[in-house]
Amino acid sequence: MEHIPVLGIILAGGKGERLSPLTKQRSKPAVPFAGKYRIVDFVLSNFINSGIYSIYVLTQFKSQSLLQHLSDGWQFSNLLKNQFIIPVPAQMRKGAQWYQGTSDAIFQNIHLLELAMPELVAVFGADHIYRMDVSSMVAYHQEKGAEGTVAVLPIPIAEAVRFGTMEVDQDWRILRFLEKTDNPPGIPGRPGWCLASMGNYVFSGEVLKEELQRDAADENSSHDFGKDILPWMTNNHVLYAYDFHRNVVPGEEKNRGYWRDVGTIEAYYEANMDLKSAEPALNLHNLDWPLRTAEYHVGPTKFISDAQGHQGQAMNSIICEGCILSGCQVIDSVLGRRVHVQNGAELNETVVMDNCRIGPGAQVRRAILDKNAVIPAGERIGYELAEDRKKYHVSETGIVVVEGRRSRIPLSPVTI
Template sequence: MSRTLALILAGGEGRRLDPLTRDRAKPAVPFGGRYRIIDFVLSNFANSGFLKMKVLTQYKSESLNTHITRGWRLSSQLGNYVETVPAQMRTGPEWFKGSADAVYQNLNLVTDEEPDFVFVFGADNVYRMDVRQMLQFHREMGADCTVAAIPMPVEDAPQFGVIEVDRSGRMIGFQEKPSVETAKTMPNDKTKILASMGNYIFTTDSLVREIVRDAGRESAHDFGKSIIAEMYQHSRVFVYDFAQNSVPGQGPKERGYWRDVGLIDTYYQSNMDLVDVDPVFNLYNNRWPIYTFQHNQPPAKFVFADREHDRVGTATDSLISEGCVISGGSVHRCVLSPQVRINSYSHIEDSIVFERVNVGRNCRIRRAIIDKGVDVPPGTTIGYDAEADKRRFTVTESGIVVIPKGMMIEPQ
């Protein structure tokens, strides 16, 4: 087998996910109740059998470091590991200037491991991927670099690197976050672009050459606009069609599912995808599980069946994590992290609730994201009066109310 090393880029600030990223790195933001966003890329590598992973961190990384240290222990005896690598300033007293500079400042990881191929993947997306299939494509094409890509609506072009390919799959054009008007659309569908997923495979010599070259010039030191945009013009850069990737236990509905959860509205909708009766992304695929830290909490509990006084603990079309207590309240289309308590006569719908949130009696909450450790006073109403919500909380353009971690909410 080829020697491989996975470098997971987890150092971004995640400003567009504020206030969820005020106290944590974006890859550490909870997702799906009991997971963190980074669990998805790590699980893809683990399930694919690539068990040497270095996670490059920088901003507000304490909770991310703790999560990986406690939840991702592989057998060091067999040479397997998931290790966090904080910014070390090995090349001078500077933070990472971009994703490419993050790898340049940590080239010792590559030279120490001496892999044949290096994976450079982002840590901010939700998807399943058999990475072996992408590596096989890379080797068959004799590529110096392979970029994973997926069709996206042309309206989203300003958020992505936009790729052009020839019939053989070789990259012949690249635009970094172009405007909708200037974005190159797909030849067979003018409503779509071919978007880079930010996942790359490099032959090691090619990676080292390009990273060192970029470090010696004026650039953004970013993989998209600095490395890929230059590299395809003089090297063999190929594009891997993620829609062709398949994993065991995956249904046709999920094939090609990939979400960049860097915006509050996208993050919210991606969580809501999980609670459908037949979800487009199925967490219950035991043949390709999503691994995470295991909480030592008792099972979820639903108490009171006092139908005469409408005091019944219920949850419908929802994900309820361990340690939750639904005490005489009702939950509909919600995602609850561990140790959430919903008290009597409260109704929560279409919402995401993080760890250790307590919702008092007689509350009404809808279309909200409530961060960790919030105590919602009895009688509180959230999500029913947009103007009142904007005076107290963050409200997105689509009307999602976001309550920051540990916020003290005044009683109404």
């Protein structure tokens, strides 16, 4: 059994503009998902479960929520110096400017590569929902003698304009890499389909360092992996594609290839709604590949009757810890932690984040309630979209997004 030093770098600086208003006060990786998790928890869990324990998380836009989450839930002890998860905010070490692209984010922190001198570097995004055994991709990279490996999955050609696409030979060596083109190379034998980059890469450490330095000196470059680094490497290095569908995660043998881009309100909503089904495509209860997050000390969930004896009920729903359901009905919904649904209220097909309050008699359907949202007694949301648009954000397909209140930060008193 071979032991290979791998440095994990997570690109977690995405704005997530298409997810607005959920990204109004946070970056996309910090957006809550599936009740108690954050989007960034998926890539972090994949790294940890794959045996990658040396991780830098590069942040940039609206990073406070993400930094707080990493502090609350993703800290190792300081006993082993080669096991760490360290957030790295943009520091402008190479000039007075933000990161200009995905590769520039790493170039501006190239000192981290120089200090670690890793044999391999796993560069992954933090924007998607999936499970992946990264060690299998690392083994494939070594087996092929690759200098760079790109995780790929087949998508309809009609969707290619949002992704990097590529042409490969019979051995899956990449012959061409095209970023966000409307005319991608197709997959032989699969008309209408192409290979899309997942934005997840494994590089040989020295090759990555050399390529970052070369690209940084190119004034015509946009300093992006998809637009600049990978097309260049295709012609000058050994670059392979790794088929995501060959990746087997323990406990997920029946659900190979689950991957969701939750970059729009519609995609985010539908991915959450799928979780409440009897056999969801993403199994949150897989103990062989645990999904980790920050844990909070809250009480257990309880269902109680109101003064008239109406029992709090939930059907086909996910209810996280600390919730109180009092004489209400929750149907086909996903509730985060410490949600209080009061007497006579009804929730239907709704995503509710932590610490929300739904007042007595309120009715909410096909909606997303951001953290700390308060729904007044008797309020109706999702029934008259014209009225909803006067107060809330309504997506193109009629999903209502209710913004929450800012969280208060408790302060320790000073005794005088």
